[in-house]
Amino acid sequence: MEKFIRPAAIDGQITAPPSKSDMLRAVAAAYLTHAECEILRPSDCDDALAALNIVKTLGADVERTSERIRFAPGNRQPGSVLDCGESGLCIRMFPSIAALSGAATTLTGRGSLLKRPIAMIEQPLRDLNVACETTNGLPPVSIRGQLHAGITTIDASTTSQFLTGLLMALPLCDGDSEIIVTNLASKPYIEMTLQLLRAFGITIEHDALTRFRIPGRQRYRATSYQVEGDWSGAAFPLVAGAIAGRASVANLRQDSCQADKAILNALRAAGALVQIAEDVVTVSKGDLTAFEFDATDCPDIFPPLVALATYCQGKTVIHGAQRLQVKESDRGLALLQEFTKMGGRVTLHEKRIEIYGNPLDGGMVDSHNDHRIAMACAVAALGSNRGVRIQQAECVAKSYPDFFQDFGMLTSNQPQFAP
Ligand SMILES: O=C(O)C1=C[C@@H](OP(=O)(O)O)[C@@H](O)[C@H](O)C1
Numbered sequence: 001m002e003k004f005i006r007p008a009a010i011d012g013q014i015t016a017p018p019s020k021s022d023m024l025r026a027v028a029a030a031y032l033t034h035a036e037c038e039i040l041r042p043s044d045c046d047d048a049l050a051a052l053n054i055v056k057t058l059g060a061d062v063e064r065t066s067e068r069i070r071f072a073p074g075n076r077q078p079g080s081v082l083d084c085g086e087s088g089l090c091i092r093m094f095p096s097i098a099a100l101s102g103a104a105t106t107l108t109g110r111g112s113l114l115k116r117p118i119a120m121i122e123q124p125l126r127d128l129n130v131a132c133e134t135t136n137g138l139p140p141v142s143i144r145g146q147l148h149a150g151i152t153t154i155d156a157s158t159t160s161q162f163l164t165g166l167l168m169a170l171p172l173c174d175g176d177s178e179i180i181v182t183n184l185a186s187k188p189y190i191e192m193t194l195q196l197l198r199a200f201g202i203t204i205e206h207d208a209l210t211r212f213r214i215p216g217r218q219r220y221r222a223t224s225y226q227v228e229g230d231w232s233g234a235a236f237p238l239v240a241g242a243i244a245g246r247a248s249v250a251n252l253r254q255d256s257c258q259a260d261k262a263i264l265n266a267l268r269a270a271g272a273l274v275q276i277a278e279d280v281v282t283v284s285k286g287d288l289t290a291f292e293f294d295a296t297d298c299p300d301i302f303p304p305l306v307a308l309a310t311y312c313q314g315k316t317v318i319h320g321a322q323r324l325q326v327k328e329s330d331r332g333l334a335l336l337q338e339f340t341k342m343g344g345r346v347t348l349h350e351k352r353i354e355i356y357g358n359p360l361d362g363g364m365v366d367s368h369n370d371h372r373i374a375m376a377c378a379v380a381a382l383g384s385n386r387g388v389r390i391q392q393a394e395c396v397a398k399s400y401p402d403f404f405q406d407f408g409m410l411t412s413n414q415p416q417f418a419p
């Protein structure tokens with residue numbers, strides 16, 4: 001699918017979609033509860049559908065309406081293959097969870113997922129009694145043997161997602177466990193996991209996210225869990241407000257521990273006007289100037305930050321670019337290539353991206369089948385001269401299926417953008 005985004009001013013309010021990260025954790029927790037529970041305001045993004053299919057295969061009965069999903073214990077479906085689609089979180093979180101049953105299982109996926117590293121799960125799972133084989137460090141991955149309580153060390157410099165899976169599974173083992181974690185990246189995602197576990201009655205102690213003590217023999221408490229609005233998806237319309245007029249996004253919790261709430265700090269640093277009234281955030285255009293920002297712990301907002309920086313006068317520096325190579329695309333390179341096509345000035349360094357504020361002409365770009373690249377290009381297009389045609393735009397469904405409808409609501413009836 002191709003999408004053409006014309007230059008336009010924006011003014012309007014939309015509602016943030018449900019958080020993909022919160023939803024996937026909630027689906028895993030609902031499965032692990034082994035009792036009736038429900039998820040309210042569920043996401044229907046592609047990664048959420050992959051997670052739901054996985055727990056159905058593992059034995060959950062799932063009944064869905066648009067407002068809620070009910071879970072009840074069911075029977076494990078025949079077959080031992082879990083299809084993770086393109087979800088990094090699914091393929092790194094579910095091996096520990098699937099290993100609770102002891103049944104031999106293969107986890108696989110599609111597209112970009114088959115090129116994303118998974119070797120980091122092998123040794124820790126072996127330490128915990130699970131034989132684990134990846135395909136030269138990539139998916140598919142096969143596991144055999146039941147997860148046992150124990151002690152292990154993980155290097156979490158590539159991803160925090162495997163740690164999330166261990167933290168969810170180990171409380172159900174027969175004894176106490178300890179995980180020593182080195183080089184943890186994306187730290188707030190682990191805070192998010194711990195917050196969700198607390199909501200399901202699970203207790204874990206830790207020393208500043210470096211050593212986790214996990215009491216065994218715990219039980220998930222049946223609960224009715226409401227998925228938070230998504231700060232990661234909301235970052236795009238909020239940046240659009242800063243570039244092209246005004247955008248309000250509702251359903252954003254101010255007490256959220258989502259990593260990408262940090263978009264507010266960047267918007268303020270750039271000089272955008274940010275107003276908050278309960279769960280509604282409004283961002284309006286200001287005199288935008290270059291800023292410096294460390295996105296090591298919130299890698300998913302690199303794409304909207306690059307769109308923002310393009311409209312800031314001077315040189316913006318965003319640190320943490322080493323985290324971008326193993327996402328849905330090689331995101332640093334994809335941002336460099338696609339923003340250059342639109343007339344932007346971006347340079348990519350080993351650990352940072354530099355962006356020089358520069359009017360965009362527009363043109364044709366490719367999403368690299370990466371939802372966040374497609375959404376960043378759509379936002380950047382608002383201030384361009386000619387508009388931007390985005391190829392493979394359907395990939396937004398990975399996290400934000402209604403993105404283009406919401407975007408249309410912000411731009412409808414608005415005049416042509418006048419930079
Ligand atoms: O736990 C999560 O929900 C996520 C963690 C982050 O991944 P890494 O820990 O691999 O950085 C993030 O990029 C991803 O989109 C979602």
Ligand SMILES: C=C(OP(=O)(O)O)C(=O)O
Pocket residue numbers: 086087088089090300327328372399
């Ligand atoms: C990297 C992402 O997700 P995941 O790693 O779960 O595929 C993302 O949503 O940007």
